[in-house]
Amino acid sequence: MSEFTERVRAFEHRLQAHMGEIFCPVHLSLGHEGIADDLHRLLTPQDWLFSTHRNHHHYFAKGGTEEKLWDEIMGAPSGLNGGFAGSQSISDDVLHFHASAIVGGLVGTATGTALALQLDSSNAIVVCCVGDAGTKQGVFWESLNFAVLHCLPIAYIVENNGMSVDARLGERQFAGISGRVAAFGLSVRDTVDGALECARMGLPAFHEAQVTLECNHIDMASMLKK
Ligand SMILES: Cc1ncc(C[n+]2csc(CCOP(=O)(O)OP(=O)(O)O)c2C)c(N)n1
Ligand SMILES: [Mg+2]
Numbered sequence: 001m002s003e004f005t006e007r008v009r010a011f012e013h014r015l016q017a018h019m020g021e022i023f024c025p026v027h028l029s030l031g032h033e034g035i036a037d038d039l040h041r042l043l044t045p046q047d048w049l050f051s052t053h054r055n056h057h058h059y060f061a062k063g064g065t066e067e068k069l070w071d072e073i074m075g076a077p078s079g080l081n082g083g084f085a086g087s088q089s090i091s092d093d094v095l096h097f098h099a100s101a102i103v104g105g106l107v108g109t110a111t112g113t114a115l116a117l118q119l120d121s122s123n124a125i126v127v128c129c130v131g132d133a134g135t136k137q138g139v140f141w142e143s144l145n146f147a148v149l150h151c152l153p154i155a156y157i158v159e160n161n162g163m164s165v166d167a168r169l170g171e172r173q174f175a176g177i178s179g180r181v182a183a184f185g186l187s188v189r190d191t192v193d194g195a196l197e198c199a200r201m202g203l204p205a206f207h208e209a210q211v212t213l214e215c216n217h218i219d220m221a222s223m224l225k226k
Helices: 003-017 035-043 056-061 064-071 106-121 132-136 139-150 175-184 191-200
Strands: 048-051 096-097 124-129 153-158 187-189 205-210
Touching: 003 035, 003 056, 035 056, 035 191, 048 056, 048 106, 056 064, 056 096, 056 191, 106 124, 106 139, 106 153, 124 132, 124 191, 132 139, 132 153, 132 175, 139 153, 153 175, 153 191, 175 187, 175 205, 187 191, 191 205
Parallel strands: 048 096, 048 124, 124 153, 153 205, 187 205
Antiparallel strands: none
């Protein structure tokens, strides 16, 4: 296990131990760290990372600090977003990192950011992480089409844990995700390295990671008391 993964897991386990004191919805990333480990190694400060409700590992991958996220989740003014964003909707303009509680909520924004980078002739790229349920949103497919049409420097990454809360993927979708994405003309890569390499060449890419969530879908103090 890498030092980065150990750091993320230690943070998540500490949160788990203090869940009774937390009054915002928290989605831990335990079991999802692999992608973040790769992103931590590959992303530059200029690159952009867009994330989801399950975002702690992504925030750390972009250079986030434990103290700011901890204080944010605890609702403290010293938190990353003054204690107003909680766990789900954190953002850090300096780190070029944004997350949203809305499933698929930032896929359009991520794609628009890739267009802006292209118009600015920037060397930076965008990485857009979603869960398997994020691919059920229309904006996901519209964004793929737009990214291919305009040759945007963006890598879409799906962390497929096979679940949307308690609904299994096989009960929600008739066919696998990667095959349908390939039909849109994106380069489907086996690794995060491959997908980012492609995006750095100015071509939209896609990677689907199979992951296993090692904790509840969601936790918070008020849920634990029920
Ligand atoms: C547009 C929208 N619909 C429903 C929800 C409620 N919701 C929160 S998390 C979630 C499941 C998301 O599953 P997935 O994207 O696969 O991520 P995972 O939690 O499995 O990592 C849902 C349906 C939401 N936040 N936003
Ligand atoms: Mg899922």
